[in-house]
Amino acid sequence: MAVIAQKCPEINVTVVDINEKRIAAWNDENVENIPIYEPGLSAVVAEARDRNLFFSTDVDAAIDKADMIFISVNTPTKTYGIGKGMAADLKYIELCARQIARVAKDDKIVIEKSTLPVRTAEALKSILDNTGNGVKFQILSNPEFLAEGTAVEDLLDPDRVLIGGDIDTTEGMDAVQALVDVYAHWVPKDQILTTNVWSSELSKLTANAFLAQRVSSINSLSELCEKTGADVNEVSRAIGMDSRIGSKFLKSSVGFGGSCFQKDILNLVYIAKSFGLNEVADYWEQVIIMNDHQKKRFAENIVKTLFNTVSGKKIAFLGWAFKKDTNDTRESAAIYVADYLLNEQAEIVIYDPKVTEEQIYADLDYLGTRSEEENRKLVKVVNTPVNATEGAHAVAVLTEWDEFKELDWNEIYKKMLKPAFLFDGRKILDRKSKEAIGFQFYSIGN
Ligand SMILES: NC(=O)C1=CN([C@@H]2O[C@H](COP(=O)(O)OP(=O)(O)OC[C@H]3O[C@@H](n4cnc5c(N)ncnc54)[C@H](O)[C@@H]3O)[C@@H](O)[C@H]2O)C=CC1
Numbered sequence: 001m002a003v004i005a006q007k008c009p010e011i012n013v014t015v016v017d018i019n020e021k022r023i024a025a026w027n028d029e030n031v032e033n034i035p036i037y038e039p040g041l042s043a044v045v046a047e048a049r050d051r052n053l054f055f056s057t058d059v060d061a062a063i064d065k066a067d068m069i070f071i072s073v074n075t076p077t078k079t080y081g082i083g084k085g086m087a088a089d090l091k092y093i094e095l096c097a098r099q100i101a102r103v104a105k106d107d108k109i110v111i112e113k114s115t116l117p118v119r120t121a122e123a124l125k126s127i128l129d130n131t132g133n134g135v136k137f138q139i140l141s142n143p144e145f146l147a148e149g150t151a152v153e154d155l156l157d158p159d160r161v162l163i164g165g166d167i168d169t170t171e172g173m174d175a176v177q178a179l180v181d182v183y184a185h186w187v188p189k190d191q192i193l194t195t196n197v198w199s200s201e202l203s204k205l206t207a208n209a210f211l212a213q214r215v216s217s218i219n220s221l222s223e224l225c226e227k228t229g230a231d232v233n234e235v236s237r238a239i240g241m242d243s244r245i246g247s248k249f250l251k252s253s254v255g256f257g258g259s260c261f262q263k264d265i266l267n268l269v270y271i272a273k274s275f276g277l278n279e280v281a282d283y284w285e286q287v288i289i290m291n292d293h294q295k296k297r298f299a300e301n302i303v304k305t306l307f308n309t310v311s312g313k314k315i316a317f318l319g320w321a322f323k324k325d326t327n328d329t330r331e332s333a334a335i336y337v338a339d340y341l342l343n344e345q346a347e348i349v350i351y352d353p354k355v356t357e358e359q360i361y362a363d364l365d366y367l368g369t370r371s372e373e374e375n376r377k378l379v380k381v382v383n384t385p386v387n388a389t390e391g392a393h394a395v396a397v398l399t400e401w402d403e404f405k406e407l408d409w410n411e412i413y414k415k416m417l418k419p420a421f422l423f424d425g426r427k428i429l430d431r432k433s434k435e436a437i438g439f440q441f442y443s444i445g446n
């Protein structure tokens with residue numbers, strides 16, 4: 001929404017959220033205090049805020065005034081009832097639809113921006129059309145393809161913008177055109193795709209499933225590389241140069257994280273199962289099984305390498321975010337690796353340049369594996385990599401922050417217990433130079 005406001009100064013954009021703390025942070029006088037760390041975002045907000053970009057908790061007023069409403073609320077995996085652990089929980093979407101239906105007094109275009117199961121628009125339409133107040137709604141699907149850490153870049157220069165609508169009717173086509181006109185302020189027209197609503201909804205789940213599947217595919221081969229003397233980076237490079245395969249999303253890692261890959265694949269699996277397509281469901285579920293295996297394998301290797309016990313040993317974690325350049329930790333591999341090692345009674349000291357101590361403890365507490373007191377006893381969060389690594393038995397790199405490449409690894413080595421173990425879960429460190437310093441070096445896939 002900030003980028004739309006920046007690129008379309010004549011359009012008023014109001015972002016509303018029921019979370020008062022978040023809205024207060026978006027309105028913070030110091031634009032560096034906005035609640036999301038994302039390169040370039042604070043500058044975009046600074047340019048548009050209070051000009052044509054507003055943040056508010058007054059949801060009703062914003063609905064009343066709007067011609068277009070983007071529903072962008074969370075769609076987490078269900079934690080209860082039918083579809084528990086698989087299906088998307090659509091209660092927040094439904095609440096929005098009911099609120100729009102209650103408040104709207106004139107015709108509106110309602111846009112699904114959240115990632116939704118295919119055919120959700122049908123349910124939205126049913127809620128919106130059955131209010132009896134004569135207001136007409138057009139429902140569009142406009143999934144978001146930005147990745148965190150590069151969000152602003154991705155929004156300014158997207159590979160494509162996808163808009164699904166009721167393209168068989170004039171009203172539907174008019175609504176699609178209205179949204180095309182917004183993006184056309186900065187996105188070339190041939191990169192704005194229009195489809196029917198169902199294709200648009202399903203394309204979003206499919207895109208995430210394909211991306212995650214590539215990571216799981218290369219991660220599955222990283223294990224084979226470790227057994228055979230092949231190097232997964234070399235394999236990635238060799239296959240990625242085949243233009244039919246392409247080079248992106250072939251970086252082997254400790255496992256993918258983030259709020260969406262797992263949730264969206266589980267959702268796809270659930271939809272396939274609900275249509276009785278068991279082979280389709282099993283095919284995609286394997287992407288998650290492989291990812292869980294990769295995280296566990298990384299943690300197991302630490303225990304095995306440290307002479308089969310980490311009990312009472314200090315392990316330094318460099319990085320907690322699910323990828324670099326974000327403070328988002330949702331489903332981060334680091335959380336699961338930490339949980340595994342804590343079960344083995346390790347003591348973990350964590351440094352991440354952007355993630356707060358409060359967030360790290362919240363992530364561990366959320367798992368419910370042990371008491372809050374125990375998490376605070378076994379896990380410490382520090383402000384510098386040196387504080388994390390001093391006196392450690394092992395260092396594990398869990399996020400690929402650029403600054404970890406530039407650390408003074410000689411100094412770190414000197415202050416660690418010997419033998420000093422270094423586990424690179426992100427393949428950002430060079431083996432030769434680290435072994436020359438004296439580290440026992442372990443990297444995924446070679
Ligand atoms: N985070 C990302 O990079 C991407 C997210 N998506 C999709 O976008 C959706 C949102 O994701 P996030 O922004 O990461 O989730 P989030 O959980 O960070 O934000 C959702 C916000 O919606 C607010 N909310 C919930 N119910 C509300 C209501 N009735 N009225 C007003 N506000 C309400 C919550 O307070 C929260 O601040 C999901 O469906 C996700 O799959 C899609 C592409 C990228």
Ligand SMILES: O=C(O)[C@H]1O[C@H](OP(=O)(O)OP(=O)(O)OC[C@H]2O[C@@H](n3ccc(=O)[nH]c3=O)[C@H](O)[C@@H]2O)[C@H](O)[C@@H](O)[C@@H]1O
Nearest residue numbers: 144145146147148215249250251253256257258260322323
């Ligand atoms: O729907 C969403 O939320 C978004 O999900 C992903 O974006 P995001 O999760 O923000 O970040 P990615 O760059 O896709 O990384 C996801 C995870 O995969 C890992 N990854 C990625 C690429 C790779 O080669 N190897 C690898 O391990 C990353 O470290 C990270 O943990 C998609 O890339 C976006 O297109 C999509 O809009």
